[in-house]
Amino acid sequence: MALHVEGLVAIVVFYLAILAVGIWAAWKTKNSGSEGDRSEAIIVGGRDIGLLVGGFTMTATWVGGGYINGTAEAVYVPGYGLAWAQAPIGYSLSLVLGGLFFAKPMRSKGYVTMLDPFQQLYGKRMGGLLFIPALMGEMFWAAAIFSALGATISVIIDINVNISVIISALIATMYTLVGGLYSVAYTDVVQLFCIFLGLWISVPFAMSHPAVTDIGFTAVHQVHQAPWLGSINSLNVYTWLDNFLLLTLGGIPWQAYFQRVLSSSSATYAQVLSFLAAFGCLVMALPAVLIGAIGASTAWNDTDYGFPDPMAKKEADMILPIVLQYLCPVYISFFGLGAVSAAVMSSADSSILSASSMFARNIYQLSFRQNASDREIVWVMRITVLLFGASATAMALLASSVYGLWYLSSDLVYIIIFPQLLCVLFIKGTNTYGAIAGYLFGLVLRITGGEPYLYLQPLIYYPGCYPDENNIYTQRFPFKTLAMLTSFFTNIIVSYLAKYLFESGTLPPKLDFLDAVVARYSREHMDKATLVKSDNIVLNELAPVNPRHSLTLSSTFTNKEAFNYVDSSPELSNTEDN
Numbered sequence: 001m002a003l004h005v006e007g008l009v010a011i012v013v014f015y016l017a018i019l020a021v022g023i024w025a026a027w028k029t030k031n032s033g034s035e036g037d038r039s040e041a042i043i044v045g046g047r048d049i050g051l052l053v054g055g056f057t058m059t060a061t062w063v064g065g066g067y068i069n070g071t072a073e074a075v076y077v078p079g080y081g082l083a084w085a086q087a088p089i090g091y092s093l094s095l096v097l098g099g100l101f102f103a104k105p106m107r108s109k110g111y112v113t114m115l116d117p118f119q120q121l122y123g124k125r126m127g128g129l130l131f132i133p134a135l136m137g138e139m140f141w142a143a144a145i146f147s148a149l150g151a152t153i154s155v156i157i158d159i160n161v162n163i164s165v166i167i168s169a170l171i172a173t174m175y176t177l178v179g180g181l182y183s184v185a186y187t188d189v190v191q192l193f194c195i196f197l198g199l200w201i202s203v204p205f206a207m208s209h210p211a212v213t214d215i216g217f218t219a220v221h222q223v224h225q226a227p228w229l230g231s232i233n234s235l236n237v238y239t240w241l242d243n244f245l246l247l248t249l250g251g252i253p254w255q256a257y258f259q260r261v262l263s264s265s266s267a268t269y270a271q272v273l274s275f276l277a278a279f280g281c282l283v284m285a286l287p288a289v290l291i292g293a294i295g296a297s298t299a300w301n302d303t304d305y306g307f308p309d310p311m312a313k314k315e316a317d318m319i320l321p322i323v324l325q326y327l328c329p330v331y332i333s334f335f336g337l338g339a340v341s342a343a344v345m346s347s348a349d350s351s352i353l354s355a356s357s358m359f360a361r362n363i364y365q366l367s368f369r370q371n372a373s374d375r376e377i378v379w380v381m382r383i384t385v386l387l388f389g390a391s392a393t394a395m396a397l398l399a400s401s402v403y404g405l406w407y408l409s410s411d412l413v414y415i416i417i418f419p420q421l422l423c424v425l426f427i428k429g430t431n432t433y434g435a436i437a438g439y440l441f442g443l444v445l446r447i448t449g450g451e452p453y454l455y456l457q458p459l460i461y462y463p464g465c466y467p468d469e470n471n472i473y474t475q476r477f478p479f480k481t482l483a484m485l486t487s488f489f490t491n492i493i494v495s496y497l498a499k500y501l502f503e504s505g506t507l508p509p510k511l512d513f514l515d516a517v518v519a520r521y522s523r524e525h526m527d528k529a530t531l532v533k534s535d536n537i538v539l540n541e542l543a544p545v546n547p548r549h550s551l552t553l554s555s556t557f558t559n560k561e562a563f564n565y566v567d568s569s570p571e572l573s574n575t576e577d578n
Contacts, residue, residue: 008157010334011341014194015171018187022175025186039377042180043112043357044263053185054273057350058260059280060188062091062251063195064347065145065340067281068288069152072320075292078311081230084240085292088285090247092278098252099274103261105425107270114258115362117424122432123514124367129439131363133416134255135355136409139388142351143395144406150396152321152340165396168341172349173389177382181263184349192284194338199287202336206294206327211302215290218297225311228296235464235476242478249484250414253421255354256347288320294327295319303327352392356384408451411480415442419488427492432516434495442487449479 040046049057067087074085111117115134119127150165175183206212219229232240251257260277264270301307305326310316324336360381365372372380416439423430423438450458452472458465464476501507502517512518 008159010338011153011157014338014341015167018190019171019175021190022179022183022187025183026175026179039360039374039381040112041182042378042381043361044259045181045185047263048265049181049185049260049263050265051269051272051276053189054260054264054269055276055280056192057185057188058095058257058273058277059284060192060195061256061260061347061350062095062277062281063192063284065148065152066141066347067091067285068195068199068340069148069317069320071285071288072292072295072323073317075228075230075289076295076311076319077316078226078296079230081226081228081296082289082293083230083232085285085289086240086244086247088282088289090244091251092281093248094251095257095274095278095281097248098257098261099271099278102252102258102421102425103270103274104267106258107261107264107267111258111262113262113358113361114253114255114421115358118420118435119362119366121424121430122435123516125514126432126435126439127362128367129436130417130420131358133409133412134253134358137406137413138255138351138355139392140395140406140409142348142388142392145347146392146396148317149341152318153337157334157337162397166393169348169389169393169396173352173385176349176353176389177385180381181259181353184353185263187349192280195284195340196287198335198338198340199291202324202328202332203287203290203294205329205332206291206323209298209303209327211299212294212327213297213299215293215297219293223297224299224309225296228293238464238478239476242480245478245481246411246414249418250410253413253417255358256350259350259354259357291320291323295323298323298327300326348392352385352389355388356381359384359388407453408446411446412443415446415480415483415487419484419491422488423491423495429499430491430495431498432514433498434491434493437494438487438491441490442483445483445486446480449475449483 071085071087074080074087075082077084106114106117109117115127115130118130146165146169149168150161153159153164153168154161175187207215213223215228217223218227220227260273261270264273295310298309300309303326305322310319310322315322321337321340324333328336360377364380365377369376419438419442420435423435445460447456448459449462450456450473452468452470452474455470455472458473458475460479461473462475462477462479465473466476468474499517502509502512509518
């Protein structure tokens with residue numbers, strides 16, 4: 001296939017437009033916030049993201065290349081179909097649950113990143129441990145969608161995959177570097193519009209192609225392959241439930257989501273944004289579902305694609321760009337390509353910014369440099385944006401199983417971070433000992449369950465386990481949800497056990513090496529004080545004394561609503577229980 005100059009020009013124009021919007025948003029960032037909170041303006045946009053921009057950017061965070069391509073693929077693959085396209089419903093429910101239960105407490109207490117409550121209650125050590133699966137999830141997710149973008153662009157305009165990946169990564173990293181959340185949010189508005197317009201323009205042309213059978217008929221009748229509505233075999237019900245719960249509950253504890261929640265102008269707005277994004281995710285999935293159905297309803301030997309079909313050529317994961325390329329006019333396929341590249345960039349920039357935000361604040365500032373200046377934190381963020389962007393690009397180019405790594409890391413987010421988030425926000429009395437125990441139990445159960453994508457054999461063979469075509473055993477038992485529940489209950493049981501053993505005198509105070517139960521006023525707890533402003537700290541034993549504002553204390557929380565929620569803060573709950 002020759003190089004399509006028109007397609008290349010269209011992509012260049014689109015990328016330049018995105019870059020221009022990102023640079024404009026960076027200028028807007030410089031004019032928001034005072035000189036003392038520039039880093040917070042980059043991380044949470046000065047906490048003044050409105051409903052319109054907030055709704056677009058939260059929707060665009062989920063509606064990425066994996067979401068669009070994956071939904072079309074699931075509908076197209078024979079034997080799976082729409083019944084297994086879980087992402088639209090799963091992520092939408094995830095946003096609804098996040099809005100109902102998690103957005104308000106997180107936003108009201110004025111946190112800056114998702115890891116703040118963990119460090120406030122469990123200390124900097126545990127925050128560092130939880131940073132690992134959070135970082136893995138963001139980095140492997142960005143690498144996976146960069147990889148998908150390169151393959152998509154190469155299908156339609158026939159340029160080198162590596163070049164397309166590098167250019168896309170450079171554009172996304174550049175505007176994230178200069179503008180932070182403002183650049184990401186405002187470019188998300190443009191990108192989401194392009195996704196919606198590009199895919200919906202393509203659908204009627206693809207559907208009217210002579211080689212395409214009526215999708216209403218092929219939904220329930222076998223023509224070229226099994227009906228695209230799909231079905232769930234009784235043997236796979238538990239696998240379906242396990243994956244669905246992973247998407248629904250595991251979709252909550254991501255920094256990319258909470259960054260939007262914490263950037264909203266109020267706790268109520270944070271909830272409304274979540275509900276708007278849930279609706280947006282469903283709407284944006286519709287053209288991808290239709291394109292997958294069109295792929296399943298096409299006689300491919302009657303098109304320029306030829307025989308055999310994409311499934312036989314093991315190109316099912318590229319069904320969306322293949323439909324655009326072979327069933328749509330050339331100029332229409334370029335619109336669709338712009339939509340896919342927009343989807344990828346709208347998720348990749350979010351992941352890169354999320355990872356750099358957590359590192360700069362929770363690792364660098366709160367763990368090592370509590371007295372670091374705001375300018376220093378900004379430069380740390382810029383450097384890590386470059387490093388994480390380069391790392392994701394390198395993984396997309398070099399790793400042979402990026403998607404397998406992302407599946408495993410997203411499992412760890414569900415199994416480790418979600419139960420920890422439940423405990424830190426809603427369960428009184430949990431402490432660092434329980435958090436570490438739950439972390440380790442969840443990690444061990446997940447790793448020992450195996451991962452076919454990485455050719456990792458299980459060490460624990462649950463009921464229904466069977467070998468696949470590569471002789472790697474696959475679990476039918478919902479072991480991921482089992483690992484998550486084990487992590488959750490282990491945290492609670494070990495926390496209360498440690499609390500009882502120390503407070504009853506069974507264990508001497510000197511064994512409380514994490515300062516989690518006995519040493520109430522230890523250095524660890526003083527470190528936690530840097531998470532909040534001095535006027536947000538209540539000293540119960542010194543109630544008559546009014547805490548004075550320190551000029552040297554790092555000012556990290558700015559939300560005055562947090563004062564109304566002091567009594568329910570995790571730090572105070574821990575103090576009262578101790």
